[in-house]
Amino acid sequence: MSVITAVTMPKWGMEMSEGVISNWYFAVGDEVTEDADLVDIETSKIVNTITAPCSGVLRAIIANPGDTFNVGHLLGVIAPADVSDDEVNAFIQKLSGQAAPQTAPTAEPEAAPEITPVADNSPAETQAATPTSEKTSVSLGALSKGGDDSEVSATVIARRLAKQYQINLNNISPTGSHDRVNKADIEAAIRSAGGQIERPATSVDSANINRDDSDVKATSVARRLATSLKVNLLDCRASGDRGRVCKADVEAVAARRNTPPPAVVTPPVDDTPEFTEVAMSGMRKVIAKRLQESKQTAPHFRVNVDACIDELLATRTQINNANRQAKVSVNDFIVKACACALQKVPAMNIQFTGDTIRQFSHADISVAVAIDDGLITPIVRAAETKGLLSISNEIRDLATRAKIGRLTPNEFQGGTFCVSNLGMYGIKSFDAIINPPQAAILAVGTGEQRPVVRNGELAVATMMSLSLASDHRVIDGALAAEFMHCLKGFLEQPATMLG
16 A cells, blocks of 8 residues: 555643644645645644645545544545545545545434545535635736735635635735634625625525535534535534534524424513523633632642832833833743742742652743633743843743644643732732642732831832742641742842842
Protein backbone atom coordinates (compact mmCIF):
# COMPACT_ATOMS: atom_id res chain seq x y z
CA MET A 1 0.00 0.00 0.00
CA SER A 2 1.29 3.48 -0.86
CA VAL A 3 2.04 6.07 1.79
CA ILE A 4 -1.18 7.29 3.43
CA THR A 5 -1.08 9.64 6.41
CA ALA A 6 -3.78 9.95 9.07
CA VAL A 7 -4.69 13.28 10.66
CA THR A 8 -5.87 12.58 14.20
CA MET A 9 -7.14 14.57 17.19
CA PRO A 10 -3.98 15.60 19.12
CA LYS A 11 -3.56 15.81 22.88
CA TRP A 12 -2.60 19.34 23.94
CA GLY A 13 -1.96 19.24 27.66
CA MET A 14 -2.60 16.62 30.32
CA GLU A 15 -6.23 17.60 30.87
CA MET A 16 -7.38 17.49 27.23
CA SER A 17 -9.65 14.52 26.41
CA GLU A 18 -11.60 15.84 23.42
CA GLY A 19 -11.76 18.69 20.93
CA VAL A 20 -14.32 20.40 18.69
CA ILE A 21 -13.67 20.82 14.96
CA SER A 22 -13.70 24.56 14.27
CA ASN A 23 -12.58 25.12 10.68
CA TRP A 24 -10.87 23.25 7.84
CA TYR A 25 -8.49 25.36 5.75
CA PHE A 26 -8.62 22.96 2.78
CA ALA A 27 -11.33 20.98 1.01
CA VAL A 28 -11.16 17.37 -0.13
CA GLY A 29 -9.04 17.19 -3.28
CA ASP A 30 -6.89 20.22 -2.43
CA GLU A 31 -3.11 20.04 -2.48
CA VAL A 32 -1.56 20.64 0.95
CA THR A 33 2.05 21.25 1.87
CA GLU A 34 3.83 20.05 4.99
CA ASP A 35 3.35 22.33 8.04
CA ALA A 36 0.51 24.29 6.35
CA ASP A 37 -2.43 25.18 8.64
CA LEU A 38 -4.88 22.34 8.16
CA VAL A 39 -7.71 22.45 10.72
CA ASP A 40 -8.57 24.52 13.82
CA ILE A 41 -9.45 22.58 16.98
CA GLU A 42 -11.30 24.19 19.90
CA THR A 43 -10.58 22.77 23.36
CA SER A 44 -11.92 23.79 26.74
CA LYS A 45 -9.47 26.70 26.94
CA ILE A 46 -8.09 27.65 23.53
CA VAL A 47 -8.31 27.27 19.76
CA ASN A 48 -5.22 25.60 18.31
CA THR A 49 -4.34 24.70 14.73
CA ILE A 50 -3.23 21.30 13.45
CA THR A 51 -0.65 21.63 10.69
CA ALA A 52 -0.29 19.18 7.84
CA PRO A 53 2.09 16.35 8.86
CA CYS A 54 3.21 15.90 5.24
CA SER A 55 2.64 17.16 1.69
CA GLY A 56 0.03 15.56 -0.54
CA VAL A 57 -3.66 15.69 -1.38
CA LEU A 58 -6.39 15.95 1.28
CA ARG A 59 -8.25 12.80 0.27
CA ALA A 60 -10.92 12.63 2.99
CA ILE A 61 -12.40 14.69 5.81
CA ILE A 62 -13.90 12.56 8.58
CA ALA A 63 -14.83 15.36 10.99
CA ASN A 64 -16.97 18.38 10.14
CA PRO A 65 -17.05 21.79 11.86
CA GLY A 66 -19.00 21.53 15.11
CA ASP A 67 -18.31 17.82 15.66
CA THR A 68 -16.65 16.73 18.91
CA PHE A 69 -14.15 13.86 18.98
CA ASN A 70 -11.90 12.24 21.57
CA VAL A 71 -8.12 12.46 21.46
CA GLY A 72 -6.71 10.10 18.83
CA HIS A 73 -9.87 10.03 16.66
CA LEU A 74 -9.32 10.04 12.89
CA LEU A 75 -10.08 13.50 11.41
CA GLY A 76 -8.81 13.29 7.85
CA VAL A 77 -6.51 11.52 5.41
CA ILE A 78 -3.62 12.86 3.30
CA ALA A 79 -2.19 10.77 0.47
CA PRO A 80 -0.43 11.28 -2.88
CA ALA A 81 -2.66 11.78 -5.92
CA ASP A 82 -1.66 8.43 -7.41
CA VAL A 83 -3.06 6.48 -4.44
CA SER A 84 -6.35 4.85 -5.45
CA ASP A 85 -9.66 5.60 -3.76
CA ASP A 86 -9.95 1.93 -2.77
CA GLU A 87 -6.65 2.15 -0.86
CA VAL A 88 -7.79 5.30 0.93
CA ASN A 89 -11.17 3.77 1.78
CA ALA A 90 -9.50 0.63 3.11
CA PHE A 91 -7.17 2.76 5.22
CA ILE A 92 -10.11 4.71 6.69
CA GLN A 93 -12.07 1.54 7.38
CA LYS A 94 -9.09 -0.03 9.14
CA LEU A 95 -8.56 2.98 11.44
CA SER A 96 -12.15 3.96 12.15
CA GLY A 97 -13.91 0.60 11.95
CA GLN A 98 -16.53 2.16 9.66
CA ALA A 99 -17.63 1.08 6.22
CA ALA A 100 -15.79 2.72 3.34
CA PRO A 101 -17.24 6.10 2.30
CA GLN A 102 -19.75 6.14 -0.50
CA THR A 103 -20.51 8.70 -3.17
CA ALA A 104 -24.19 8.97 -2.25
CA PRO A 105 -25.68 9.28 1.25
CA THR A 106 -27.31 6.18 2.67
CA ALA A 107 -29.17 5.51 5.89
CA GLU A 108 -26.82 4.70 8.76
CA PRO A 109 -26.87 4.72 12.58
CA GLU A 110 -27.13 8.16 14.17
CA ALA A 111 -23.80 7.83 15.98
CA ALA A 112 -21.71 6.97 12.90
CA PRO A 113 -19.16 9.67 12.01
CA GLU A 114 -19.49 11.34 8.64
CA ILE A 115 -16.80 10.38 6.11
CA THR A 116 -16.60 12.70 3.14
CA PRO A 117 -16.57 10.68 -0.11
CA VAL A 118 -12.99 10.47 -1.32
CA ALA A 119 -14.11 10.10 -4.93
CA ASP A 120 -15.67 13.58 -4.91
CA ASN A 121 -13.81 16.89 -4.94
CA SER A 122 -15.65 18.43 -1.98
CA PRO A 123 -17.71 17.45 1.09
CA ALA A 124 -21.33 16.55 0.38
CA GLU A 125 -22.77 19.42 2.38
CA THR A 126 -20.41 21.89 0.68
CA GLN A 127 -21.49 20.70 -2.76
CA ALA A 128 -25.12 21.22 -1.89
CA ALA A 129 -24.61 24.63 -0.34
CA THR A 130 -22.31 26.12 -3.00
CA PRO A 131 -24.41 28.36 -5.28
CA THR A 132 -23.09 27.06 -8.60
CA SER A 133 -25.96 28.65 -10.50
CA GLU A 134 -25.58 32.06 -8.87
CA LYS A 135 -24.07 34.91 -10.87
CA THR A 136 -23.26 38.55 -10.29
CA SER A 137 -24.25 41.26 -12.74
CA VAL A 138 -21.21 43.56 -12.31
CA SER A 139 -17.44 43.28 -12.16
CA LEU A 140 -15.99 42.79 -8.70
CA GLY A 141 -12.45 43.77 -9.65
CA ALA A 142 -11.95 45.94 -6.56
CA LEU A 143 -12.62 42.96 -4.29
CA SER A 144 -10.20 40.76 -6.23
CA LYS A 145 -7.09 42.78 -5.44
CA GLY A 146 -4.72 41.91 -2.62
CA GLY A 147 -2.04 39.50 -1.53
CA ASP A 148 -2.22 35.83 -0.58
CA ASP A 149 -5.45 35.18 1.34
CA SER A 150 -4.72 31.57 2.25
CA GLU A 151 -4.06 32.58 5.88
CA VAL A 152 -7.45 34.31 6.26
CA SER A 153 -9.77 32.31 8.51
CA ALA A 154 -12.95 31.43 6.57
CA THR A 155 -15.59 28.72 6.40
CA VAL A 156 -15.35 26.16 3.61
CA ILE A 157 -18.46 27.56 1.91
CA ALA A 158 -17.20 31.14 2.12
CA ARG A 159 -13.81 30.20 0.65
CA ARG A 160 -15.42 28.36 -2.27
CA LEU A 161 -17.82 31.24 -2.94
CA ALA A 162 -14.93 33.72 -2.87
CA LYS A 163 -13.00 31.56 -5.33
CA GLN A 164 -16.03 31.37 -7.64
CA TYR A 165 -16.39 35.17 -7.76
CA GLN A 166 -12.61 35.78 -7.67
CA ILE A 167 -12.79 37.69 -4.37
CA ASN A 168 -9.70 38.13 -2.22
CA LEU A 169 -10.60 37.27 1.39
CA ASN A 170 -8.25 39.99 2.68
CA ASN A 171 -10.92 42.50 1.54
CA ILE A 172 -13.73 40.92 3.59
CA SER A 173 -14.63 41.89 7.17
CA PRO A 174 -15.39 38.68 9.14
CA THR A 175 -18.49 38.34 11.32
CA GLY A 176 -18.52 34.57 11.87
CA SER A 177 -17.47 32.70 15.00
CA HIS A 178 -13.77 32.89 15.90
CA ASP A 179 -13.51 35.92 13.54
CA ARG A 180 -14.02 33.77 10.45
CA VAL A 181 -15.35 34.97 7.11
CA ASN A 182 -18.65 33.23 6.38
CA LYS A 183 -20.94 33.02 3.37
CA ALA A 184 -23.03 35.99 4.51
CA ASP A 185 -19.89 38.17 4.60
CA ILE A 186 -19.07 37.30 0.97
CA GLU A 187 -22.61 38.04 -0.21
CA ALA A 188 -22.69 41.33 1.72
CA ALA A 189 -19.42 42.40 0.07
CA ILE A 190 -20.80 41.59 -3.38
CA ARG A 191 -23.91 43.67 -2.72
CA SER A 192 -21.85 46.55 -1.30
CA ALA A 193 -19.73 46.56 -4.46
CA GLY A 194 -22.87 46.98 -6.58
CA GLY A 195 -23.18 43.32 -7.48
CA GLN A 196 -26.39 41.34 -7.58
CA ILE A 197 -26.68 37.66 -6.82
CA GLU A 198 -29.44 35.95 -8.74
CA ARG A 199 -30.71 32.66 -7.44
CA PRO A 200 -32.89 30.19 -9.35
CA ALA A 201 -36.45 29.86 -8.13
CA THR A 202 -37.19 26.64 -6.28
CA SER A 203 -40.12 25.18 -4.43
CA VAL A 204 -38.30 26.05 -1.20
CA ASP A 205 -37.10 29.54 -0.28
CA SER A 206 -33.51 29.25 -1.58
CA ALA A 207 -32.42 32.44 0.21
CA ASN A 208 -33.30 30.67 3.44
CA ILE A 209 -31.63 27.40 2.42
CA ASN A 210 -28.39 29.07 1.34
CA ARG A 211 -27.72 30.77 4.65
CA ASP A 212 -24.33 29.64 5.92
CA ASP A 213 -25.02 26.90 8.48
CA SER A 214 -21.51 25.44 8.48
CA ASP A 215 -20.96 26.63 12.09
CA VAL A 216 -24.02 24.76 13.40
CA LYS A 217 -23.18 21.71 15.50
CA ALA A 218 -24.94 18.70 13.96
CA THR A 219 -24.54 14.94 13.63
CA SER A 220 -23.30 13.60 10.31
CA VAL A 221 -26.66 11.97 9.54
CA ALA A 222 -28.54 15.19 10.33
CA ARG A 223 -26.26 17.25 8.07
CA ARG A 224 -26.69 14.90 5.10
CA LEU A 225 -30.46 14.65 5.66
CA ALA A 226 -30.71 18.45 5.81
CA THR A 227 -28.94 18.69 2.45
CA SER A 228 -31.27 16.09 0.95
CA LEU A 229 -34.45 17.73 2.29
CA LYS A 230 -33.22 21.30 1.64
CA VAL A 231 -33.45 22.19 5.33
CA ASN A 232 -31.12 24.84 6.76
CA LEU A 233 -29.59 23.73 10.06
CA LEU A 234 -30.05 27.26 11.45
CA ASP A 235 -33.82 26.53 11.49
CA CYS A 236 -33.44 23.38 13.58
CA ARG A 237 -33.52 23.07 17.34
CA ALA A 238 -30.56 21.18 18.82
CA SER A 239 -31.94 18.35 20.95
CA GLY A 240 -29.11 15.87 20.36
CA ASP A 241 -26.23 15.03 22.64
CA ARG A 242 -23.67 17.81 23.34
CA GLY A 243 -26.13 20.38 21.97
CA ARG A 244 -26.03 19.08 18.38
CA VAL A 245 -28.82 19.02 15.78
CA CYS A 246 -29.90 15.41 15.27
CA LYS A 247 -31.88 13.58 12.59
CA ALA A 248 -35.21 14.07 14.38
CA ASP A 249 -34.67 17.85 14.53
CA VAL A 250 -34.20 18.02 10.73
CA GLU A 251 -37.27 15.82 10.09
CA ALA A 252 -39.35 18.06 12.36
CA VAL A 253 -38.49 21.17 10.30
CA ALA A 254 -39.24 19.34 7.05
CA ALA A 255 -42.58 18.14 8.43
CA ARG A 256 -43.60 21.65 9.54
CA ARG A 257 -42.70 23.03 6.12
CA ASN A 258 -44.91 20.47 4.35
CA THR A 259 -47.85 20.78 6.75
CA PRO A 260 -50.58 23.38 6.06
CA PRO A 261 -50.67 26.14 8.68
CA PRO A 262 -53.19 25.46 11.45
CA ALA A 263 -56.23 27.58 12.02
CA VAL A 264 -55.53 30.79 13.90
CA VAL A 265 -56.52 30.45 17.54
CA THR A 266 -56.01 32.72 20.49
CA PRO A 267 -53.20 31.25 22.57
CA PRO A 268 -53.73 30.90 26.30
CA VAL A 269 -52.09 33.48 28.49
CA ASP A 270 -48.73 32.22 29.72
CA ASP A 271 -47.52 33.91 32.87
CA THR A 272 -44.20 32.03 32.89
CA PRO A 273 -41.35 34.53 33.10
CA GLU A 274 -39.38 34.83 29.86
CA PHE A 275 -35.88 33.40 29.92
CA THR A 276 -33.20 32.20 27.55
CA GLU A 277 -31.26 28.97 28.05
CA VAL A 278 -27.57 29.29 27.22
CA ALA A 279 -25.57 26.09 26.85
CA MET A 280 -22.37 25.97 28.91
CA SER A 281 -19.22 26.07 26.83
CA GLY A 282 -16.58 23.40 27.27
CA MET A 283 -14.35 25.91 29.03
CA ARG A 284 -17.11 26.94 31.44
CA LYS A 285 -17.74 23.27 32.31
CA VAL A 286 -14.06 22.71 33.06
CA ILE A 287 -13.95 25.81 35.29
CA ALA A 288 -17.08 24.70 37.16
CA LYS A 289 -15.74 21.20 37.71
CA ARG A 290 -12.26 22.25 38.85
CA LEU A 291 -13.40 25.00 41.21
CA GLN A 292 -16.11 22.81 42.73
CA GLU A 293 -13.53 20.10 43.40
CA SER A 294 -11.12 22.67 44.84
CA LYS A 295 -13.73 24.12 47.19
CA GLN A 296 -14.88 20.67 48.31
CA THR A 297 -11.48 19.02 48.79
CA ALA A 298 -9.12 21.84 49.81
CA PRO A 299 -9.76 23.31 53.29
CA HIS A 300 -9.44 27.00 52.46
CA PHE A 301 -8.39 29.48 55.11
CA ARG A 302 -7.64 33.18 54.62
CA VAL A 303 -5.34 35.81 56.03
CA ASN A 304 -5.87 39.47 55.20
CA VAL A 305 -3.67 42.54 55.25
CA ASP A 306 -3.89 46.18 54.15
CA ALA A 307 -0.85 47.65 52.40
CA CYS A 308 -0.08 51.34 51.82
CA ILE A 309 0.85 51.80 48.17
CA ASP A 310 1.66 55.53 48.03
CA GLU A 311 5.38 54.87 47.41
CA LEU A 312 4.49 52.19 44.86
CA LEU A 313 2.31 54.64 42.93
CA ALA A 314 5.06 57.25 42.98
CA THR A 315 7.63 54.71 41.72
CA ARG A 316 5.23 53.62 38.99
CA THR A 317 4.80 57.22 37.84
CA GLN A 318 8.58 57.71 37.71
CA ILE A 319 9.10 54.56 35.64
CA ASN A 320 6.33 55.39 33.14
CA ASN A 321 7.45 59.02 32.81
CA ALA A 322 11.07 58.00 32.25
CA ASN A 323 10.12 55.61 29.45
CA ARG A 324 7.23 56.66 27.25
CA GLN A 325 6.95 53.10 25.93
CA ALA A 326 6.39 51.80 29.46
CA LYS A 327 2.87 51.05 30.70
CA VAL A 328 3.68 49.48 34.05
CA SER A 329 0.53 48.83 36.10
CA VAL A 330 -0.07 48.30 39.81
CA ASN A 331 -0.76 44.64 39.00
CA ASP A 332 2.73 44.31 37.50
CA PHE A 333 4.18 45.47 40.83
CA ILE A 334 2.01 42.91 42.65
CA VAL A 335 3.23 40.05 40.44
CA LYS A 336 6.85 41.08 41.01
CA ALA A 337 6.27 41.47 44.78
CA CYS A 338 4.65 38.02 45.00
CA ALA A 339 7.61 36.47 43.17
CA CYS A 340 10.07 38.14 45.54
CA ALA A 341 8.03 37.10 48.60
CA LEU A 342 7.94 33.49 47.38
CA GLN A 343 11.74 33.55 47.21
CA LYS A 344 11.84 34.80 50.80
CA VAL A 345 9.28 32.19 51.93
CA PRO A 346 9.99 29.20 49.61
CA ALA A 347 7.64 26.89 51.55
CA MET A 348 4.79 28.85 49.90
CA ASN A 349 6.12 28.29 46.37
CA ILE A 350 4.57 24.84 45.99
CA GLN A 351 2.09 22.57 44.27
CA PHE A 352 0.12 19.85 46.08
CA THR A 353 -0.62 16.65 44.15
CA GLY A 354 -2.63 14.97 46.88
CA ASP A 355 0.24 12.67 47.94
CA THR A 356 3.33 14.83 47.55
CA ILE A 357 4.37 18.48 47.80
CA ARG A 358 6.38 19.93 44.94
CA GLN A 359 8.58 22.84 45.97
CA PHE A 360 9.87 24.98 43.08
CA SER A 361 12.99 27.09 42.79
CA HIS A 362 11.43 29.67 40.46
CA ALA A 363 8.21 31.63 41.09
CA ASP A 364 5.85 30.93 38.20
CA ILE A 365 3.01 33.41 38.79
CA SER A 366 -0.39 32.72 37.23
CA VAL A 367 -2.37 35.89 36.46
CA ALA A 368 -6.17 35.54 36.24
CA VAL A 369 -7.52 37.00 32.97
CA ALA A 370 -11.25 37.31 32.24
CA ILE A 371 -12.32 36.19 28.74
CA ASP A 372 -15.72 35.70 27.11
CA ASP A 373 -16.18 32.07 28.19
CA GLY A 374 -14.82 32.43 31.72
CA LEU A 375 -11.38 32.73 33.25
CA ILE A 376 -7.89 31.67 32.18
CA THR A 377 -4.60 32.00 34.06
CA PRO A 378 -1.57 32.60 31.82
CA ILE A 379 1.76 32.25 33.60
CA VAL A 380 4.74 34.60 34.01
CA ARG A 381 7.58 32.09 34.33
CA ALA A 382 10.45 32.79 36.76
CA ALA A 383 8.95 36.18 37.57
CA GLU A 384 11.55 36.86 40.27
CA THR A 385 14.26 37.07 37.57
CA LYS A 386 12.43 39.67 35.45
CA GLY A 387 12.18 43.43 35.68
CA LEU A 388 8.93 45.36 35.87
CA LEU A 389 9.02 46.39 32.19
CA SER A 390 9.58 42.78 31.12
CA ILE A 391 6.75 41.55 33.37
CA SER A 392 4.43 44.31 32.12
CA ASN A 393 5.04 43.51 28.44
CA GLU A 394 4.73 39.76 29.01
CA ILE A 395 1.43 40.03 30.91
CA ARG A 396 -0.02 42.32 28.24
CA ASP A 397 1.00 39.86 25.49
CA LEU A 398 -0.36 36.84 27.38
CA ALA A 399 -3.67 38.58 28.17
CA THR A 400 -4.14 39.66 24.54
CA ARG A 401 -3.54 36.17 23.19
CA ALA A 402 -5.69 34.63 25.93
CA LYS A 403 -8.68 36.70 24.81
CA ILE A 404 -8.39 35.43 21.21
CA GLY A 405 -7.70 31.83 22.23
CA ARG A 406 -4.12 31.71 20.99
CA LEU A 407 -2.25 30.54 24.10
CA THR A 408 -0.35 27.27 24.05
CA PRO A 409 -1.10 24.80 26.88
CA ASN A 410 2.33 25.42 28.42
CA GLU A 411 1.46 29.10 28.81
CA PHE A 412 -1.52 28.52 31.12
CA GLN A 413 -1.05 25.08 32.70
CA GLY A 414 0.96 24.74 35.91
CA GLY A 415 2.16 27.73 37.92
CA THR A 416 3.15 27.84 41.58
CA PHE A 417 1.04 30.80 42.78
CA CYS A 418 -1.93 32.77 41.43
CA VAL A 419 -2.88 36.47 41.51
CA SER A 420 -6.52 37.48 40.97
CA ASN A 421 -7.04 41.26 40.81
CA LEU A 422 -10.50 42.84 40.78
CA GLY A 423 -9.31 46.23 41.93
CA MET A 424 -9.90 47.78 38.52
CA TYR A 425 -13.64 47.19 39.08
CA GLY A 426 -13.63 49.09 42.38
CA ILE A 427 -13.85 45.90 44.48
CA LYS A 428 -12.44 46.54 47.95
CA SER A 429 -11.89 42.89 48.91
CA PHE A 430 -13.07 39.40 47.96
CA ASP A 431 -12.39 35.70 48.50
CA ALA A 432 -10.70 33.70 45.72
CA ILE A 433 -10.77 29.92 45.21
CA ILE A 434 -7.47 28.03 44.88
CA ASN A 435 -6.61 26.72 41.41
CA PRO A 436 -5.22 23.16 41.86
CA PRO A 437 -2.50 21.92 41.93
CA GLN A 438 -1.45 25.30 43.32
CA ALA A 439 -1.84 25.70 47.08
CA ALA A 440 -2.54 29.44 47.38
CA ILE A 441 -4.11 32.38 45.58
CA LEU A 442 -3.94 36.13 46.30
CA ALA A 443 -7.11 38.24 45.94
CA VAL A 444 -6.29 41.91 45.25
CA GLY A 445 -8.71 44.77 45.90
CA THR A 446 -8.70 48.36 44.72
CA GLY A 447 -6.28 51.01 45.98
CA GLU A 448 -8.26 53.78 47.67
CA GLN A 449 -7.61 56.68 49.99
CA ARG A 450 -8.50 55.86 53.59
CA PRO A 451 -7.94 57.50 56.96
CA VAL A 452 -5.01 55.99 58.87
CA VAL A 453 -3.32 56.71 62.19
CA ARG A 454 0.41 57.45 62.04
CA ASN A 455 2.40 58.34 65.14
CA GLY A 456 -0.82 59.02 66.98
CA GLU A 457 -2.13 61.40 64.32
CA LEU A 458 -4.85 60.96 61.71
CA ALA A 459 -3.65 60.96 58.10
CA VAL A 460 -4.81 59.93 54.62
CA ALA A 461 -3.07 57.16 52.69
CA THR A 462 -3.74 55.02 49.61
CA MET A 463 -4.49 51.58 50.98
CA MET A 464 -5.02 48.25 49.23
CA SER A 465 -6.69 45.18 50.79
CA LEU A 466 -5.07 41.80 50.09
CA SER A 467 -6.58 38.40 50.96
CA LEU A 468 -4.55 35.18 50.73
CA ALA A 469 -6.48 31.90 50.41
CA SER A 470 -4.34 28.87 51.30
CA ASP A 471 -4.81 25.09 51.35
CA HIS A 472 -4.58 24.19 55.05
CA ARG A 473 -3.46 20.66 54.20
CA VAL A 474 -0.01 21.96 53.23
CA ILE A 475 0.12 25.61 54.41
CA ASP A 476 -0.29 26.60 58.05
CA GLY A 477 -1.43 29.94 59.41
CA ALA A 478 2.01 31.06 60.55
CA LEU A 479 3.49 30.34 57.12
CA ALA A 480 0.73 32.29 55.34
CA ALA A 481 1.18 35.19 57.78
CA GLU A 482 4.96 35.24 57.16
CA PHE A 483 4.37 35.40 53.40
CA MET A 484 1.87 38.26 53.72
CA HIS A 485 4.29 40.17 55.98
CA CYS A 486 7.00 39.89 53.29
CA LEU A 487 4.57 40.80 50.53
CA LYS A 488 3.38 43.90 52.37
CA GLY A 489 6.99 45.00 52.91
CA PHE A 490 7.81 44.75 49.20
CA LEU A 491 4.65 46.68 48.20
CA GLU A 492 5.16 49.44 50.74
CA GLN A 493 8.88 49.75 49.92
CA PRO A 494 9.02 48.86 46.19
CA ALA A 495 12.71 49.80 45.89
CA THR A 496 13.60 46.68 47.90
CA MET A 497 12.36 44.40 45.12
CA LEU A 498 13.95 46.33 42.25
CA GLY A 499 17.57 45.72 43.23
